[in-house]
Amino acid sequence: MTQTQTSELTRNQALVHETLSRAEGPLSAYTILDRLRDDGFRAPLQVYRALEKLTGLGLVHRLESINAFVACAGAHRHDDHDLIAFAICERCGQVEEFADPDVFARLEGWAADNKFRVDKTTIEIRGKCAACAQAEPLAPNS
Amino acid sequence: MTQTQTSELTRNQALVHETLSRAEGPLSAYTILDRLRDDGFRAPLQVYRALEKLTGLGLVHRLESINAFVACAGAHRHDDHDLIAFAICERCGQVEEFADPDVFARLEGWAADNKFRVDKTTIEIRGKCAACAQAEPLAPNS
DNA sequence: TCCAATTGCGTAATGCTATAACGTGTGCCA
């Protein structure tokens, strides 16, 4: 029941990944835990350990601004794990991933100019997605 | 002891702001609380309420990726509160603010193309600042 | 072959971050 090959997922990792993949939006670690109770999950650490591995593999992204996790949409190149921006709808919870090479080029330019060694870059836009923006008027009251 | 003019800070707000301004780097809300015990602070909410006001005024920034707060460096325009990127050194804790109009222009471009209504944009780079990068070799072991 | 290193797992406890829900007081102004 342990890992037999480097690139395969263990049972716990696969369960967490499946849970995130099936979800419609980002999930918190504790939500994942709750959804995996029936599969034997008992403690937060089981989730966090799996998430650590999955994020390392680029299969899952962490959304820093909302303390949640999403399965990688997979629409981008594998080695661009940390060159992805997120647009998070605060109304419906949907998350859009997008990669803007120019944005990252400029940030890397700043880093180079300032001799800053980059480990991880976070770009997250919060607001309302197209559908929710339309559903909600601009000036609700007054 | 309450607010007499709209643009002035209350005692609590001023104390939190001063604490952050004097700090060398970002502080967590609970660290701020500890530093203000002698000034009568007892509960997290006293800090969080002040922080909410200060971030609203643009005097303080929240660093989402490390759950901490910094006093605004003030080197940028007042109305560019949320158009600022941060470079956070994970070794010494120093934070650099910088505004890159092109980056934000491209992100706003994406938002416009996708009819996404932006509320807040977060850009945070974590890594090693120039001094710390030099102090730490690239491949420590192996 | 056997030892040691690595990796993952399970459990319990703890720590850190943030908010909910009360009620109080004060200034403003219609």
Place this chain on the structure above:
DNA sequence: TGGCACACGTTATAGCATTACGCAATTGGA
């Protein structure tokens, strides 16, 4: 003067993440 907006204080609770301990299985040399 009554209502509103805002700030405050306190207690309790919710939500997020890690430390620490021990065990089991795999792997890769010596």
